Amino acid sequence: MSRTSQTGARERILGAIRTGLGSPPAPPQDIAAEAAALLADPDLIRPSLGAKDLVEIFAEHFITQKLGGTLETVPNLEALPEAVRRYVTGHGLPPAVALQPAAELLALNWDGVETRPTMARDEAVGVGFARWAIAETGSLVFHSGPDMPILFNFLPLHHVVAVRAGTILRHLEDYAEAAARIGAPRNAGLVTGASGTTDIEGSYVRGAHGPRFLHVVVVLG
Amino acid sequence: MEHAHAPEMFKSASAEALADRTLKIAIDRTTGTAERKRDIAVAAFPEFTAARDRGKRIKDHVIAHLDHYLVEFERNAVASGAKVHWASTAEEACQIVIGICRSVDARSATRAKSMLGEEIGLPHALADAGIERVETDLAEHIIQLAGDPPSHIVWPAMHRTREQVSVLFKERHRQPHETEDVPAMVESARRELRDKYFAAEVGISGANFLVADTGAVCTVTNEGNAELTTTPPRVHIVTAGIEKLVPTTAHAFAMLRLLVRSATGAELTQYTTFHCGPKRAGDADGPEEMHIVLVDNGRTRMLVEGQREMLRCIRCGACMNHCVVFRQIGGHAYGGTYPGPMGAVLTPTFSGLDKSRELVHACTMNGRCQEVCPVEIPLPALLRGWRDRSWREGLEPASVRYGIGLWAFVAQRPALYRLGTRIAVRAMRLFRRRGWINSLPLAGGWTDKRDFPAPPGKTFMELHRARRREKVS
Numbered sequence: 001m002s003r004t005s006q007t008g009a010r011e012r013i014l015g016a017i018r019t020g021l022g023s024p025p026a027p028p029q030d031i032a033a034e035a036a037a038l039l040a041d042p043d044l045i046r047p048s049l050g051a052k053d054l055v056e057i058f059a060e061h062f063i064t065q066k067l068g069g070t071l072e073t074v075p076n077l078e079a080l081p082e083a084v085r086r087y088v089t090g091h092g093l094p095p096a097v098a099l100q101p102a103a104e105l106l107a108l109n110w111d112g113v114e115t116r117p118t119m120a121r122d123e124a125v126g127v128g129f130a131r132w133a134i135a136e137t138g139s140l141v142f143h144s145g146p147d148m149p150i151l152f153n154f155l156p157l158h159h160v161v162a163v164r165a166g167t168i169l170r171h172l173e174d175y176a177e178a179a180a181r182i183g184a185p186r187n188a189g190l191v192t193g194a195s196g197t198t199d200i201e202g203s204y205v206r207g208a209h210g211p212r213f214l215h216v217v218v219v220l221g
Numbered sequence: 222m223e224h225a226h227a228p229e230m231f232k233s234a235s236a237e238a239l240a241d242r243t244l245k246i247a248i249d250r251t252t253g254t255a256e257r258k259r260d261i262a263v264a265a266f267p268e269f270t271a272a273r274d275r276g277k278r279i280k281d282h283v284i285a286h287l288d289h290y291l292v293e294f295e296r297n298a299v300a301s302g303a304k305v306h307w308a309s310t311a312e313e314a315c316q317i318v319i320g321i322c323r324s325v326d327a328r329s330a331t332r333a334k335s336m337l338g339e340e341i342g343l344p345h346a347l348a349d350a351g352i353e354r355v356e357t358d359l360a361e362h363i364i365q366l367a368g369d370p371p372s373h374i375v376w377p378a379m380h381r382t383r384e385q386v387s388v389l390f391k392e393r394h395r396q397p398h399e400t401e402d403v404p405a406m407v408e409s410a411r412r413e414l415r416d417k418y419f420a421a422e423v424g425i426s427g428a429n430f431l432v433a434d435t436g437a438v439c440t441v442t443n444e445g446n447a448e449l450t451t452t453p454p455r456v457h458i459v460t461a462g463i464e465k466l467v468p469t470t471a472h473a474f475a476m477l478r479l480l481v482r483s484a485t486g487a488e489l490t491q492y493t494t495f496h497c498g499p500k501r502a503g504d505a506d507g508p509e510e511m512h513i514v515l516v517d518n519g520r521t522r523m524l525v526e527g528q529r530e531m532l533r534c535i536r537c538g539a540c541m542n543h544c545v546v547f548r549q550i551g552g553h554a555y556g557g558t559y560p561g562p563m564g565a566v567l568t569p570t571f572s573g574l575d576k577s578r579e580l581v582h583a584c585t586m587n588g589r590c591q592e593v594c595p596v597e598i599p600l601p602a603l604l605r606g607w608r609d610r611s612w613r614e615g616l617e618p619a620s621v622r623y624g625i626g627l628w629a630f631v632a633q634r635p636a637l638y639r640l641g642t643r644i645a646v647r648a649m650r651l652f653r654r655r656g657w658i659n660s661l662p663l664a665g666g667w668t669d670k671r672d673f674p675a676p677p678g679k680t681f682m683e684l685h686r687a688r689r690r691e692k693v694s
Contacts, residue, residue: 210445
């Protein structure tokens with residue numbers, strides 16, 4: 001794979017496209033205008049979600065659509081450690097969790113729950129913090145960074161995720177807009193339910209490679 | 222079940238598939254479920270028709286300005302720190318991937334399911350280079366252990382029953398399942414693959430979308446194996462067809478609404494991820510290098526050879542789930558990487574029409590594939606285009622050419638044609654049993670599988686003339 005042959009491939013491909021299209025290239029501003037027009041009137045091409053409260057819409061899509069999703073609401077972030085303690089006890093697990101190094105989580109009082117900043121390859125419980133949620137699809141959104149190791153979403157068997165009600169967005173496009181404002185992170189992940197597979201005879205099984213249980217704690221305050 | 226078929230063996234391979242009762246059960250289970258789930262999802266989304274029209278126009282827009290978007294994507298991907306490579310052919314693409322693997326002395330590479338990887342023959346190229354290939358998608362893991370090619374673009378192990386999977390896992394897994402149920406088998410695969418994610422030097426994925434204005438690569442999975450494949454290794458390699466572009470993230474979402482509903486009936490895949498460059502300063506994890514290989518492999522030829530609309534395809538699999546032919550014979554009989562209607566349209570581009578002309582005839586033209594296609598690809602018309610070309614290039618066998626020549630000769634001579642049909646309808650009545658014909662000389666291809674309705678004793682023209690006489694008198 002010498003440099004020249006690859007440069008050759010690039011020019012060959014672009015040249016073949018130009019010939020194949022058989023028309024001169026359009027001015028970039030015309031292409032941009034056409035692309036923008038294809039996103040006009042978004043309500044015509046996306047599900048209408050009704051007039052309900054966003055937390056309610058998010059919960060409906062998160063719980064009913066995906067097996068393995070459970071949800072609770074807490075009045076404020078300070079109530080999260082207690083919710084986590086209840087969750088692990090309820091599942092008969094020891095009160096020890098891997099904690100995503102997000103400032104919001106690190107600032108909390110975790111008395112009664114042992115927390116670790118690292119995550120084992122087969123962690124029992126991971127606790128995370130989603131930057132946004134999307135009501136339309138019941139998705140949680142994570143952006144990679146020092147406070148968000150991507151593997152934290154995939155290694156634990158139980159994933160407990162806190163999200164602030166105020167960061168629940170209505171539609172997928174609302175997230176695209178918010179993301180465009182801050183620039184793309186290395187990794188932007190939309191998580192919609194627990195890991196699942198239908199690869200053996202179409203029967204649905206949870207916990208294929210990622211978490212088998214996904215519990216969302218919506219923080220109202 | 223041995224499946225090393227090629228498109229030129231379509232007839233014998235489909236006869237073999239039709240005789241396989243277990244295969245029929247396996248096909249029905251997966252395609253039947255997929256059809257039902259899609260129906261429910263589309264019914265719950267009244268805006269689907271409008272969304273589909275928009276999706277089609279988004280893809281047409283991208284194809285009409287493909288060079289513009291490729292250059293924009295390249296610029297932004299490079300700005301994110303990724304390296305962009307271009308490959309005209311499958312061989313070039315494989316050479317680039319193997320070259321990157323060698324540059325980091327890779328002994329093992331994990332792979333998240335990518336149909337393009339299959340299309341360019343990456344599994345073989347890795348094997349030839351002595352690099353251990355670890356398939357991480359559950360279905361790909363099953364067929365890797367079995368040595369099978371994929372039989373469906375969404376459910377590649379669709380042809381394997383749970384009993385067969387159980388035997389495979391017990392033979393090959395280090396700690397196999399102990400109870401005979403699907404969850405235990407899935408757990409066994411989870412255990413088997415866990416440490417392999419962290420042992421690989423390279424993780425290879427495909428791309429569902431390439432986002433031009435950010436330079437990001439979008440992958441979708443339900444299992445979570447793509448992120449486990451692409452995050453821990455030192456190097457992430459993406460192989461993607463040049464038609465995968467979308468202008469912006471919002472356009473990707475408009476397409477995802479169509480793709481996921483059409484494929485699995487869900488509103489969104491469990492893991493929808495945008496990968497943008499290698500690990501950044503301060504990032505907690507991620508690969509040190511990201512390479513994106515943009516692959517042509519016949520796509521620019523499709524632009525000039527009348528297959529332009531096929532470049533809209535987003536690989537959802539709905540056309541095969543709804544195809545009466547696919548549902549009888551499954552995916553392997555097609556002998557190419559892509560089966561079903563979309564495969565019958567694509568395979569002649571990749572393998573040559575001379576080798577795959579039987580595929581383009583394996584269609585009843587009932588139009589169901591086009592109806593369910595989320596970007597409204599006129600699959601029957603594209604297949605007719607290949608048939609037409611096969612005729613013009615003299616690829617049709619002598620029996621077909623003489624048969625059609627004879628029919629044309631008679632059809633152009635009305636008296637002769639009427640005489641022929643008068644004899645035929647009377648002769649056919651000799652074979653009827655209670656209004657049906659279950660065996661007819663020269664028509665075994667039809668009557669072996671189903672009965673033929675016995676014609677009335679007279680031709681249409683005779684009946685028509687008799688009725689007109691009645692009216693006059």
